[in-house]
């Protein structure tokens with residue numbers, strides 16, 4: 001069982017505070033969903049978690065070990081993987097070569113293909129020629145090759161057709177059911193809440209809601225209010 005705990009975390013951009021004293025948890029077997037309007041600071045938070053940008057304050061702990069001062073490579077070795085926004089693949093390499101860049105062994109490759117059988121028939125195709133959904137599957141598969149304990153996923157659904165988004169969401173649910181701890185940043189709020197466990201809503205760099213996904217899914221007006229910030233301060 002893994003536990004990823006973020007306490008009072010602050011992250012700046014160009015020396016301006018973008019994420020302020022955020023606390024949240026992601027645990028084995030569960031999906032923590034992080035929602036919020038554009039510019040709320042979700043991507044900045046994930047980049048602070050994986051070490052792409054340094055944190056300005058607070059703590060990040062994975063299974064009781066503090067990792068917020070560690071370089072990204074070390075955080076990865078500790079068990080953190082980050083599916084970044086933008087679906088970056090090596091476009092000139094084939095699907096399989098993209099996976100091999102992750103220095104994977106056969107067992108991990110087999111697991112990746114088991115999660116996304118769609119990629120098997122595309123293994124010899126250059127990644128630049130894959131559909132957006134296939135590229136997203138490839139990026140998620142590549143993140144799994146390091147056998148992470150915690151998976152951070154940023155806007156995997158951007159620009160994809162609803163049927164593909166549902167496919168990806170089901171795969172993410174399966175990963176959680178197999179024991180991963182997942183922190184899912186998502187714009188498709190209703191769908192994310194339908195597969196998630198714990199829901200957080202972020203606004204202007206702060207967490208303004210922390211509760212169960214099921215409860216928030218039942219109250220779309222409340223979700224709307226949280227996004228727009230019309231509640232009493």
Ligand SMILES: Nc1ncnc2c1ncn2[C@@H]1O[C@H](COP(=O)(O)OP(=O)(O)OP(=O)(O)O)[C@@H](O)[C@H]1O
Pocket residue numbers: 013014018036037038039040041042043044045
């Ligand atoms: N490289 C950067 N330099 C300076 N400010 C930035 C940079 N990237 C983002 N910001 C600012 O930080 C704030 C938070 O942006 P961020 O991308 O983290 O939000 P987000 O919640 O992920 O939004 P979106 O859903 O649009 O991706 C915004 O005000 C944005 O303008």
